[in-house]
Amino acid sequence: MQNFRINGWLKSFSQFNRNIRLFLLANVFFQIGIGIFMVLYNLYIRALGYPEQMNGNIISMTALAGAIILIPAGFFSDRVGRKKMMLIGAGLGVIILVIRAISESSDILLITAFLTGIFNAFVQVSLVPFLAENSNKEQRVVLFSFNSALMMVANMLGNIAGGLFTDIFQLLSFTEVTSFKMTLLIGVLFQTIALIPISHIEDKQQKVSKRISFKINFKKDKEQWRIIFQFTLATTLIGFGSGLVVPYLNLYFRDRFAASNSSIGFVVSLGQLATAVAMIIGPWMVKRWGEVRSVLILQLTSIPFLLLTGFTKYYLVATLGFLIRQALMNAGNPIIQSLMMDKIDDDKKGLANSLSAMVFSLGWAVMGPISTSIVAKGGSYWGYAIVFMITAILYTLSSVYFYLMFGRKKEDKPGLVVT
Numbered sequence: 348m349q350n351f352r353i354n355g356w357l358k359s360f361s362q363f364n365r366n367i368r369l370f371l372l373a374n375v376f377f378q379i380g381i382g383i384f385m386v387l388y389n390l391y392i393r394a395l396g397y398p399e400q401m402n403g404n405i406i407s408m409t410a411l412a413g414a415i416i417l418i419p420a421g422f423f424s425d426r427v428g429r430k431k432m433m434l435i436g437a438g439l440g441v442i443i444l445v446i447r448a449i450s451e452s453s454d455i456l457l458i459t460a461f462l463t464g465i466f467n468a469f470v471q472v473s474l475v476p477f478l479a480e481n482s483n484k485e486q487r488v489v490l491f492s493f494n495s496a497l498m499m500v501a502n503m504l505g506n507i508a509g510g511l512f513t514d515i516f517q518l519l520s521f522t523e524v525t526s527f528k529m530t531l532l533i534g535v536l537f538q539t540i541a542l543i544p545i546s547h548i549e550d551k552q553q554k555v556s557k558r559i560s561f562k563i564n565f566k567k568d569k570e571q572w573r574i575i576f577q578f579t580l581a582t583t584l585i586g587f588g589s590g591l592v593v594p595y596l597n598l599y600f601r602d603r604f605a606a607s608n609s610s611i612g613f614v615v616s617l618g619q620l621a622t623a624v625a626m627i628i629g630p631w632m633v634k635r636w637g638e639v640r641s642v643l644i645l646q647l648t649s650i651p652f653l654l655l656t657g658f659t660k661y662y663l664v665a666t667l668g669f670l671i672r673q674a675l676m677n678a679g680n681p682i683i684q685s686l687m688m689d690k691i692d693d694d695k696k697g698l699a700n701s702l703s704a705m706v707f708s709l710g711w712a713v714m715g716p717i718s719t720s721i722v723a724k725g726g727s728y729w730g731y732a733i734v735f736m737i738t739a740i741l742y743t744l745s746s747v748y749f750y751l752m753f754g755r756k757k758e759d760k761p762g763l764v765v766t
Contacts, residue, residue, distance in 0.1 A: 377541035382505020383534030391527040403719035412464025413708035421701025429477040430550035436469025448531035476696040479688040491681035496623040503619035510612020586710025588741030602727040618673035625678035639754040642679040646746040649675035657735025
């Protein structure tokens with residue numbers, strides 16, 4: 348690990364262009380807002396008095412919308428430019444989040460959840476191709492890891508702020524529901540600020556077509572479509588496993604251990620910090636073991652800690668298991684993104700990213716109601732234990748499949764230098 352030095356990261360950061368720096372600044376504010384929203388929204392729905400299945404339905408609506416719109420959004424992103432797609436998605440998304448933060452009607456909650464999925468997709472399909480188009484191959488793993496680590500730290504700050512603000516408002520004699528609403532609106536404010544640096548980005552995407560076509564030529568570039576399919580299938584397994592557990596981690600800590608809002612926010616935020624540290628180590632692992640082997644090591648070593656979290660009856664053990672699993676499993680994501688962008692041609696980057704995001708969202712849409720139903724029937728111990736176990740099986744299958752598809756290829760060679 349001797350070549351992994353802070354000055355190497357600082358040197359890499361100084362070489363990022365103005366677009367990347369503006370994007371990173373915007374992403375900090377955006378992710379703080381998301382961190383506040385994500386740690387509280389499930390609890391807010393429960394505070395409104397809705398049954399447990401309502402949370403599953405809301406998450407499913409958001410994910411379903413993403414699954415429906417992601418491929419068309421990917422085509423548009425490839426043709427009209429990343430900046431426009433990010434601005435439209437983030438701008439309209441902010442308006443919808445305001446409605447979600449103050450509404451109590453079940454119909455409005457479900458409709459706005461669906462719209463959130465649509466506008467999130469505009470940003471989601473543009474993010475990875477934007478980073479790829481504004482960096483070279485040598486910068487890419489470092490850039491993706493740095494961006495992901497920055498997202499995790501910003502999310503961590505949002506998680507902490509969300510829990511603290513809610514508890515403070517309640518100490519000031521506001522009702523629980525009102526405290527949630529006020530804190531959620533603070534989260535929306537941070538996402539609104541993120542629009543400012545995005546608006547100053549110069550869209551450098553080349554060969555933007557004035558005519559948008561949705562025809563896909565599968566006969567041409569068969570190898571490209573084969574690679575896209577392989578990445579998509581691996582992501583499908585991860586998405587279905589993730590959809591069982593990740594959206595409900597705050598409810599897990601509340602149900603099994605009766606944790607407070609501040610405690611939940613703090614634990615979830617520590618998970619983001621642990622992930623950020625693991626992501627920074629990612630480029631060093633790639634240098635030593637190559638991209639695919641690094642992903643395999645990170646993902647498979649996270650499985651025992653996932654099971655530990657699902658089966659333990661002790662809060663401290665659950666916290667440690669959660670932190671380690673979160674860090675290891677997510678640390679491979681920027682490596683996978685970089686590998687995919689290297690293997691896919693520029694004119695298909697948006698579509699490839701869209702397909703991966705679509706199947707991931709589909710997993711959340713399908714598994715959301717299933718997860719809440721299992722927990723409702725099995726209770727706070729066996730209900731969560733079962734969904735954690737199913738997730739472990741799906742994650743293991745995805746990791747092994749990913750290695751079999753890409754691990755023996757010549758492209759997966761150690762050699763990324765981070766000095």
